[in-house]
Amino acid sequence: MTTNRGLRAAYTLWATIYDPVVSFLRWSRRRSFRLLEIRPEERVLLVGCGTGADFELLPPTVRAVAVDLTPAMLRRARGKIGGRRIHLVEMDASRLGLPDDAFDRTVLHLILAVVPDPVCALREAARVTRPGGRLVVLDKFWNRETPPPLPLRVLNALMGGYVSQITRNFPAILAATSLRLVREVPLAAGSLYMLYLLEKPAESA
Numbered sequence: 001m002t003t004n005r006g007l008r009a010a011y012t013l014w015a016t017i018y019d020p021v022v023s024f025l026r027w028s029r030r031r032s033f034r035l036l037e038i039r040p041e042e043r044v045l046l047v048g049c050g051t052g053a054d055f056e057l058l059p060p061t062v063r064a065v066a067v068d069l070t071p072a073m074l075r076r077a078r079g080k081i082g083g084r085r086i087h088l089v090e091m092d093a094s095r096l097g098l099p100d101d102a103f104d105r106t107v108l109h110l111i112l113a114v115v116p117d118p119v120c121a122l123r124e125a126a127r128v129t130r131p132g133g134r135l136v137v138l139d140k141f142w143n144r145e146t147p148p149p150l151p152l153r154v155l156n157a158l159m160g161g162y163v164s165q166i167t168r169n170f171p172a173i174l175a176a177t178s179l180r181l182v183r184e185v186p187l188a189a190g191s192l193y194m195l196y197l198l199e200k201p202a203e204s205a
Contacts, residue, residue, distance in 0.1 A: 002116040002165070004092060008070050010163060011050075015072040018051050022110065025138070026053070028187050028195060029109060032136045033057040035183060035197045042104040047093050047125055048111030052077030058084055065098070067091035094120040101130040109138045112173065113164045119176040126179050129200045135179065137196040138187070141170040170194060 014021075033054070038044060040061040046054055049066035050073050058064055064086045068074050074088050081088075091097060093115050106129045112118040122137075129135055142148045148167045155166060174181060179198045187193040 002114075004069060004116065007114065007116075011070040012072040014163070015051060015070065015076055018073070018076075019053065022050075022053065025110075025187075025193070028138055028193065029054055029057060031185070031187075032107070032109065032138050032195055035185075035195070036105050036107070036134060036136050038062055038105050043102065045098070045103040045106045045125070045128060047096075047106065047108045047121070048114065049073075049077055049088075050110065052080035054107060054109060055080045055082070055084060055086060058086070060084055065089060065103075067093070067096070069093065094124060096124045096128055098128045100127055101133075102128050104130060104133050106133065106135040108135060110164070111139065112137060112170070113139045113141065113166065113168055118168060118173050122173055122177050122179070126177050126200055131200055132202045133200050134182070135198040135200070137170070137194075137198065139170075139194065140164070140166050140192045141194050142167040142192070143170055143194065166192070170196065174198070 038059055042062050044062050044064040046064060046066040049068050066086055067089045069092055071090055074090060078088060093111055094117050106125050108125055112121060115121045125135055152166060178201060180201055182199050183197040185195040187195055
């Protein structure tokens, strides 16, 4: 079973090799930021920022808050801030200690497949995004109607509690929120990795 305690312990170890492991997604990250269309001086939230792989993609004029559960990941992220206006905070993605409607754009890269409760995490991201604001989700999901093949289920059983789930269904997660799907983009690994552009309705509660 996935727990924050287990994830924090696992990602303390993963922090040392995380960058080369996920480097194949650099192009996908860039595409995600292009979809988000961040404007000058906007407020941006990065949920589960990890080692700061997204920092280089932030326009220098924006104000950003980057949160992660694991101090070891944040220590590595600190070295990638450069001259950007990025505030790092140790925080649980499912319990964001941030005010409602505080951000214009929200980034969720490689986090919904990791957290114990992806619906709660996405709802929290929606809560802190302003009405009319947009969010991007980049992660691995199994969105097909057929069950995952046995090798994938076995791998998920081995990895799920300490690294990442690989059989979660994004449409089901999204359906439990008030967010609107704007665009869906299949990415790497036979569309196992997906990119979603979402919008918080202008009159969302």
